[in-house]
Amino acid sequence: MVNKTTKEHGGHEVTVTSSITTTVAPALPLQEHRLPLSNLDLLLPPLDVSVFFCYLHPAPTAAALKEALAKALVAYYPLAGEVAANGDGEPELLCSGHGVDFTEASAGGTELRELRLGVVDEGVEKMVPAKKAGVMAVQVTKFRCGGAVVGCTFDHRVCDAYSFNMFLLAWAAAARGSTAPTAPSFRRSIVAPRDPPPRAPSTETLIDRLFSPRSAAPPPPAAAAACAVNRIYRIAAADIATLKASAGPGRTKMEAFTAHLWQLCSRAASPLQRSCCMGVVVDGRTRMFPDGAMKAYFGNVLTIPYGVIGSDDLGRMALADVAEDVHRWVAEAATGEHFRGLVDWVEALRPKPAAARAYLGGTGGNEAMACIVSSGMSFPAGKADFGTGLPAFASYHFPWPAGAGYVMPMPSARGDGDWVVYVHVAPEMAKVMEEEPTVFQALGSNYVFG
Structure with missing residues (x-):
């Protein structure tokens, strides 16, 4: 159990308690393989990007989010893997199906409306997970009012915002029981170098x-x-x-x-x-x-x-x-x-x-x-x-x-x-x-x- 405390202007303290972290794997088994990063991926240094969504009561539950995440990861399996070095020392994707770290947290007696979202350093950063391993991590923080913040962090070397938006839509569709959007393409040949280059x-x-x-x-x-x-x-x-x-x-x-x-x-x-x-x-x-x-x-x-x-x-x-x-x-x-x-x-x-x-x-x-x-x-x-x-x-x-x-x-x-x-x-x-x-x-x- 980990406590993260932040003090906001006006003296209000927000304590976020991480109660449990589990690993959510794809709902279907995956044969382990390596997927090269494209030349355009290789231009990105090792940086993590986060997104977060604030839901008023009734908010999505951790159980529903985990079940939908497992389904979405079947198509978006690279997010359930890890970045590893190849023989030349370059990063590439190890698609192992290991899964995504999923943390369930609580903001104690705090109301969601009390968050000063504009002053990010005073609270929001406690609502997004610090990715410790793998490609992606998720944190769901519940509030006294029944609201929740769903935060995700992903490795920018693996995808850009456009790509991660695709995943978010697929995850949400799985939670609603809706038809999934178009499946993602990992076809590296579409961004392959020309031979010979002009x-x-x-x-x-x-x-x-x-x-x-x-x-x-x-x-x-x-x-x-x-x-x-x-x-x-x-x-x-x-x-x-x-x-x-x-x-x-x-x-x-x-x-x-x-x-x-x-x-x-x-x-x-x-x-x-x-x-x-x-x-x-x-x-x-x-x-x-x-x-x-x-x-x-x-x-x-x-x-x-x-x-x-x-x-x-x-x-x-x-x-x-x-x-x-x-x-x-x-x-x-x-x-x-x-x-x-x-x-x-x-x-x-x-x-x-x-x-x-x-x-x-x-x-x-x-x-x-x-x-x-x-x-x-x-x-x-x-x-x-x-x-x-x-x-x-x-x-x-x-x-x-x-x-x-x-x-x-x-x-x-x-x-x-x-x-x-x-x-x-x-x-x-x-x-x-x-x-x-x-x-x-x-x-x-x-x-x-x-």
Whole structure:
């Protein structure tokens, strides 16, 4: 039995007691085998990502969740395995069917409505499991009111958010007794390198600008990562629309949001940070196969283009000009040819690992304030019904160890067009976000639970 205590503003203490941890294996036996990680998977360092869902009474029970999880793991068997090294020292999946660690916990006398979800460091992090082994872990925390928080943590090397969303929908469908969505595809040949790889200097130049061998890059600034804060904000649908209009014709909501965030970085940058680096995570599924051939592909299909602008110049620019710059370098990387070239580039580099330069400030290096934006617009908050109804709130949780900030907007579980934004940034950046008169708003209990 493990106690995790956290103190919230106002003096309220939340004690989470882990009563039991069991292992949930796939409902059907699996012959043990190894599944290679793709070249695009190999670009990811060993990072864990978490998601959590808050359910008011009646919440799904641990027993129902475990039974449905066992069923879902039959199709999503890599999540029940572990990451092991191959003969070259590269990570790969050992599909053993060992299972997923499932922890049942209690928040004692705390009501779910008492959670300060916006101040992640004061409570939410106790509701997601720390993955100790395997690929995935689950924790269900029950509250006095009959509500519950369902938290999941997974190894980012195995899959991206798009893939894990597929699993979440299959798990929820199994809990409801509904027909499972389309089965996942683990066909690595769809992202295999070309033989021989074509010579394309322009593509190689772009890849060399966005990625580098890990040994050639300095380690991430651990001190900056250690002092970062985790917050969740909300953005009203009307403010999103205003940002989009200010960004100019033809710009998307995400481009407008990224441009706005980039300009906020210029206000938060220290005198030593002479430039601001903004990166955007781009999914390559529809870029590589516009016909939908990768719709069910399970794995990582990501690249991270970025831009660097001097802090002073960035602060003086119009939002439309910043958004135009975001559009330019995102569009440059959002092509099938770029992703195929990236697969070839990793193949030529193996077994040496590589990393995205955006994590390290891009061309601005250590003198740049760096931030990464990843769209969570496909997050299935409005579909995560495990048989007792939709969640009142849901979010990602990703306090990664890199020095760059990480920001992930996603649709509010209310389904009204608002956004929920998970933020892992330096305290100075959080202060700037909270002091601006519009856009980022505090996430209050009344907004979440009504």
